[in-house]
Amino acid sequence: MSNSKKGNKAILFLVLAIILVLAAFFWSKAQAENKADEMFTMATNSERVAFLNEQGWIVKPDPISKEEVTVPSVYEGIYADYAQLQKEQGFDLEKYQGSKVTIIKYQVLNYPDYPENVTATMMICDNRLIGGDISLETEDGFTEPLISETAQTFLVQQ
Numbered sequence: 001m002s003n004s005k006k007g008n009k010a011i012l013f014l015v016l017a018i019i020l021v022l023a024a025f026f027w028s029k030a031q032a033e034n035k036a037d038e039m040f041t042m043a044t045n046s047e048r049v050a051f052l053n054e055q056g057w058i059v060k061p062d063p064i065s066k067e068e069v070t071v072p073s074v075y076e077g078i079y080a081d082y083a084q085l086q087k088e089q090g091f092d093l094e095k096y097q098g099s100k101v102t103i104i105k106y107q108v109l110n111y112p113d114y115p116e117n118v119t120a121t122m123m124i125c126d127n128r129l130i131g132g133d134i135s136l137e138t139e140d141g142f143t144e145p146l147i148s149e150t151a152q153t154f155l156v157q158q
Helices: 003-039 045-054 077-088 149-156
Strands: 065-070 100-107 118-125 128-136 143-145
Touching: 045 100, 045 118, 077 128, 077 143
Parallel strands: none
Antiparallel strands: 065 100, 100 118, 118 128, 128 143
């Protein structure tokens, strides 16, 4: 066999190997996105409550509030801080600037040392969780990530 035929076969093998690696990569990424869609789909109240329970939060099953809001087009002040909190837990609100989202709040019953005034807030867009927090709604309150570190790790990998 001539050297040019061997060289052509090597190039063909290399091209096929690259195609297989790329196909495996994109298939893996699609599978991960499907898993994320399943994990963060919040079409029903029972799915939202189950998700909060999976994060370790025991909540009253009926929301204490539900409202539609528009995500600001420009983040300033407290909303810039809130957008950063969302980014730190794997959510990117920039994708939703100017979009209408539903904000649903649940009363948290098991926050240590705070039997009252703690809420779990979920931001939902197209039946998908796009952000949220746990907050103590008092004058000296706090706001912290909604989701567990395990879920945060999964989101950041996406």
